[in-house]
Amino acid sequence: MKLLEVKNLHAAIDGNEILKGINLTVNEGEVHAIMGPNGSGKSTLSAVLAGKDDYEITEGEVLFKGKNLFDLEPEERAAEGLFLAFQYPVEIPGVSNMNFLKTAVNEIREYKGLEPLSAKDFIKLIKEKAKLVELDPKFLQRAVNEGFSGGEKKRNEIFQMAVLDPKLAILDETDSGLDIDALRIVANGVNKLRRPDNATIVITHYQRLLDYIVPDIVHVLYNGKIVKTGDKNFAMELEEKGYDWIKESV
């Protein structure tokens, strides 16, 4: 079943067009990789999908689970099962990870018409998911991302993903800033969360992560457009040849 359909999406900021006609379809069970040089528009695409309102949608549409994505507020998209692991996770002093996640879990449950989780069930859920990404439970008492190292922030993103259990996760450069051990832990977490009824978009500009999270489909985003699409071997090819040949060929 189709989870996400992006059709001829154009988006601009301050009058500058950054996404110039993106087409992308993601089905349940699939892992897509989006690669491409810096400044291509990868983070812009993920931010537009998650609902950041800095961007103007100038053309095109996006359906998520058949619903018009742009009719939904960011929190409604999240409640429907869209998850963005931020390239630059935000520090929120004074809000503990615990309080943050508890609020998120229960507001999503409220959206779905479910009762809030009991304190006991919530703790159980948190403990189980923390284990999955090998996160020290001490992190839970700390303020969201405050004073976290780059790697800790990324791991915290995957932890949140594990807790919220999304239908579609978009991982924006989750591998950057991770050493090889952390990379393995993060990839391992993502793989364990894979199911036939969910999907993942992995944004990266290194092939390295794709050794661990093996994609079904690989796209190259360049200058606001998807210029090439291939299978997992295509990523290998890109690693060897770099992006210059793509820049030249378009």
Next chain:
Amino acid sequence: METLEKNDIKSQFLDLFSTEDISKNPVRYKALEHLMHIPAPTTKDEFWRYTRVNKLLKKNYQLPGYEVAEFDQSILKKLPLNNEESTLVFVNGVFAKDYSKIVNASIDLIPFSDALVEQKYQSFYNKLANNQKRFFDAVNTAFHNSGYILGVPTLSNEKVQIIQIITNDNLLLIPRNLILADTGAKITIKEFFINQSGVENALINQLSEIVLMPNSTCNYYKYQNLSNNALIDTTHILQNQDSAYNTHLASYNTAFIRNNTLVQSSGENTTTTVNGATLTKENEHIDQHIFIDHQQPNCYSNQLFRTIADDKSTAVFNGKVMVRQDAQKINAFQSNANILLSDFANIYAKPELEIYADDVKCSHGSSTGQLDEEALFYLRARGIKEKTAQKMLISAFLNDTIDNIEDDTYTAFISQEIEQLIQ
């Protein structure tokens, strides 16, 4: 004595109070004489630039009676009170013995009395109030009609709760407090200014003089939640060497508040922390005024204020640090951040440093803005409604100030109240 114009607050005071009584007491009388020569502050006055008092001073007021008024006791139950701490309750300024208690006989904790001052506390009384220059100091010294004396002997550690409850509209309440921490003593005061629901138009002009002997500590937590009433609260603190003064001001849900926290650090190695959380709504006006005067070397001071202003309200922060010529090796820090939630709210922030010594480390930062958009989006992207996300950020922002409070129950209470206020 000079004659006074009608409608002038001074004439109202004189009508209300018996001048005969006042002239019997030389301290009161002297202050009254000063008062004749000091005009009420206007916005032309540097320290009152953003805060007008003329409207407050034009209202008609009534003095407290002599009996303890009946009051709705459920308001006491809402407070984070500790049964094991000495407690003074005042209702409309009148000492309510039945609700009060002293748990340790070795301390002095008593309703203010001129007589007691004359005996034991004479050398400390009225030494810090500036009746020549400060209008509300002179008013307080001349006319005070409530308050307490607290003396904690050498090396003892005492916790005290002071509760001032207002149940009369248009009450003019003038508490005078004198606090003395003897050498090595530690005092923690939680002070609650509250009103019975629906009570309005009262004016409170409190003045406290706090003397900290060498090596003593005073923690003073001020809870100011007075609905449609007004509070002018001046605290003079004299810090001798190695003493610590540590205060938190929780100021919200009140039509008018002006706090003056005035610290004289007159000994070496003193520590001073002045934190505050201000939240204004509707037409409320809350002004936090702090002055820390470093007169001696090797001292530390820190001010941390967070402000949220909504609707058509006004909040003011004016924190000043002075480092005198001989006060070398001072570390003085100031951090003030303000968030405007409405286009019609006003925040005036004026951090000031005046430094005459050369070997000092001082910093001051002040910022006024909106809620952090990035943080808001991050929370919403995790499924949290915009309104909830805003509340989380506001309460985190104000809660930043409560770290210096050494009382977990009180801290939790303030956090909880803040959360409720930003519904």
